[in-house]
Amino acid sequence: MIRLNVQGVFKRLSKYMLNYKLLYTGLLLSMFVGIVMDLFIAWFLSFVSNAAVHAQVGQWKNIIVLGIVMLVVLFVNSYCDTLLKNKISVNIRNDLRMDTMKHVMRLPQSYFDRNHSGDLLSRFTNDNQSVGDACGGTIMGLIRNPLLALAAFTYLLYIHWLLAIICFAMGPLIFLIGKVFGKAMRINSVQHQQKMGVATSFLNDILGSSAIFKTFKLEQRLLKRYQQHSEEISALEQTKGKIEGATNATSQVAANLTFLMAIVIAGYYVSQGDLEIGAMLAFIQLMNYLVSPFSALPGLIASLQQSLGGAERIFELMDQKTEYEDLPEDLNQKQHFEQLQLDAVSLSYSEEDPKPVLQDIHLQVKSGEMLAIVGPSGGGKSTLFKGLLGFYPFTQGSMRINDVDVEEMTLSKLRDYFAFVPQETHLYTGTIRDNLLSGDHLADDAAIHTALRRANAYEFVMELPQGLDTDIGEHGSRLSGGQRQRLSIARAILKDSPILLLDEATAALDNESEKIVQDALRRLMSEKTTLVIAHRLSTIQKADTIVVMDNGRIVERGTHEELLAGKGRYHALYYSQVERDEVTA
Numbered sequence: 001m002i003r004l005n006v007q008g009v010f011k012r013l014s015k016y017m018l019n020y021k022l023l024y025t026g027l028l029l030s031m032f033v034g035i036v037m038d039l040f041i042a043w044f045l046s047f048v049s050n051a052a053v054h055a056q057v058g059q060w061k062n063i064i065v066l067g068i069v070m071l072v073v074l075f076v077n078s079y080c081d082t083l084l085k086n087k088i089s090v091n092i093r094n095d096l097r098m099d100t101m102k103h104v105m106r107l108p109q110s111y112f113d114r115n116h117s118g119d120l121l122s123r124f125t126n127d128n129q130s131v132g133d134a135c136g137g138t139i140m141g142l143i144r145n146p147l148l149a150l151a152a153f154t155y156l157l158y159i160h161w162l163l164a165i166i167c168f169a170m171g172p173l174i175f176l177i178g179k180v181f182g183k184a185m186r187i188n189s190v191q192h193q194q195k196m197g198v199a200t201s202f203l204n205d206i207l208g209s210s211a212i213f214k215t216f217k218l219e220q221r222l223l224k225r226y227q228q229h230s231e232e233i234s235a236l237e238q239t240k241g242k243i244e245g246a247t248n249a250t251s252q253v254a255a256n257l258t259f260l261m262a263i264v265i266a267g268y269y270v271s272q273g274d275l276e277i278g279a280m281l282a283f284i285q286l287m288n289y290l291v292s293p294f295s296a297l298p299g300l301i302a303s304l305q306q307s308l309g310g311a312e313r314i315f316e317l318m319d320q321k322t323e324y325e326d327l328p329e330d331l332n333q334k335q336h337f338e339q340l341q342l343d344a345v346s347l348s349y350s351e352e353d354p355k356p357v358l359q360d361i362h363l364q365v366k367s368g369e370m371l372a373i374v375g376p377s378g379g380g381k382s383t384l385f386k387g388l389l390g391f392y393p394f395t396q397g398s399m400r401i402n403d404v405d406v407e408e409m410t411l412s413k414l415r416d417y418f419a420f421v422p423q424e425t426h427l428y429t430g431t432i433r434d435n436l437l438s439g440d441h442l443a444d445d446a447a448i449h450t451a452l453r454r455a456n457a458y459e460f461v462m463e464l465p466q467g468l469d470t471d472i473g474e475h476g477s478r479l480s481g482g483q484r485q486r487l488s489i490a491r492a493i494l495k496d497s498p499i500l501l502l503d504e505a506t507a508a509l510d511n512e513s514e515k516i517v518q519d520a521l522r523r524l525m526s527e528k529t530t531l532v533i534a535h536r537l538s539t540i541q542k543a544d545t546i547v548v549m550d551n552g553r554i555v556e557r558g559t560h561e562e563l564l565a566g567k568g569r570y571h572a573l574y575y576s577q578v579e580r581d582e583v584t585a
């Protein structure tokens with residue numbers, strides 16, 4: 001559980017609140033008007049009752065006018081109060097959301113690898129919502145309630161000081177009851193929030209992979225696991241109901257006890273001629289204003305703490321180290337490229353586990369060359385790409401582009417050198433055009449068509465009823481695997497960077513699609529400096545250099561012919577694949 005640093009969180013949150021000083025001033029004004037109106041109602045009660053008791057017929061005209069004025073003021077004030085609270089909450093939510101998003105956009109890849117997207121999502125949704133609520137209603141409630149109690153108490157003192165002090169003693173008792181239940185409620189709500197987070201992450205995982213749970217027939221097992229989450233949530237909600245029930249019952253008894261006490265004692269003073277009947281009615285009304293803040297306060301405090309917990313989770317995210325100071329430039333800058341060189345580079349994923357995943361890698365790629373990387377699974381091929389793209393920094397050695405150490409370059413410039421076609425295609429929900437424009441957002445239709453042609457994707461896109469404007473569904477789910485890959489290639493073509501990083505898909509495409517995709521890739525490789533992670537060795541026979549990686553090291557290097565002649569790892573890998581192809585042919 002997060003240990004809440006209330007002061008620190010509140011200080012940071014207050015910076016957001018101070019942006020809306022004018023709205024808060026309006027809200028404070030409406031709060032004062034509200035309190036004055038509450039006292040006025042108590043006075044009005046006594047005024048009407050006294051007029052009735054003393055048969056002051058002449059007062060009825062005044063009473064009606066006052067009543068109408070009171071209703072109008074109440075209406076306007078209540079409308080403004082709700083509007084202002086909502087405006088503040090909405091604005092602060094928006095500011096926080098945007099700041100969170102700006103920060104998330106600059107987080108390094110390691111953060112996304114370490115944390116579940118469901119957890120990140122909940123900071124944008126639940127936490128954001130709760131913080132917004134706190135900045136509007138909760139905080140104003142925390143100011144208003146003590147002020148209302150104080151104002152009511154002062155008025156009560158004015159009416160009958162002894163009676164006021166007797167009744168005031170009930171306040172702390174009610175506060176204490178609320179506090180005890182408030183604590184139980186808070187613990188319950190923190191547990192509920194955590195369980196909801198786990199259940200949301202679980203849902204996030206399975207709903208995004210319906211094809212997997214269908215093919216692996218995981219429905220029953222997933223349902224059982226979800227049932228477990230759901231039952232745990234229900235159990236906590238049941239407990240919440242019990243705590244709420246106990247709180248309501250106890251505070252109702254306490255409130256009625258206070259009411260009875262007030263009415264009995266006040267009645268006694270009336271019978272003694274010490275108090276007018278109108279004053280007694282005003283007194284009972286004021287008792288409500290005195291007591292209800294005490295019962296509301298523990299709930300408000302608990303709710304504020306819960307919201308501050310949400311704020312702390314948001315700020316904790318915003319405190320994560322980013323890889324960029326400012327968001328990188330939107331436009332890809334054209335970079336001149338001559339050569340890429342890695343000297344003795346190593347990489348480990350985390351400081352906690354410093355075991356290097358890449359060790360002592362030496363590579364050189366000149367403009368126009370093709371370097372192929374092959375080797376067994378887990379050998380470090382994708383990690384090498386992550387290092388090149390600056391997703392994870394190389395922990396030792398140096399990476400130089402055109403003889404400039406990349407340490408001296410911004411990440412944005414480094415990434416301008418590379419276009420990347422990952423193994424799994426990541427397309428966004430939206431149209432084909434939206435996805436392609438993420439390669440170059442200024443590309444016109446002519447450039448898009450050229451890229452599609454070079455990626456062997458032009459025909460299928462044009463055959464779709466809405467062409468480039470076809471909505472491809474979540475992650476491109478309405479397209480075939482091969483079509484998605486070709487769009488991913490077209491996107492990389494549009495980026496038009498000097499070096500192409502290609503993580504060849506291992507996913508089995510049917511022969512026809514594979515041929516089309518391979519054809520597009522081959523064309524692309526011949527035009528650009530390419531580093532390709534190859535699983536099908538048939539595509540890389542023309543590579544200038546092939547390196548075999550195993551256990552984070554380069555264990556062999558040479559051309560296709562040299563490596564075959566060496567009869568080492570590549571030779572074994574190649575012939576095992578040839579045999580497999582012959583068997584499947």
Ligand SMILES: Nc1ncnc2c1ncn2[C@@H]1O[C@H](COP(=O)(O)OP(=O)(O)OP(=O)(O)O)[C@@H](O)[C@H]1O
Pocket residue numbers: 113349357376377378379380381382383384
């Ligand atoms: N984000 C990560 N954090 C920690 N370790 C990781 C991370 N990603 C990969 N690894 C580890 O690094 C090692 C190399 O993985 P890598 O993905 O580079 O292998 P690969 O050669 O590309 O494998 P494949 O051919 O199966 O894609 C593996 O042991 C893997 O468990």
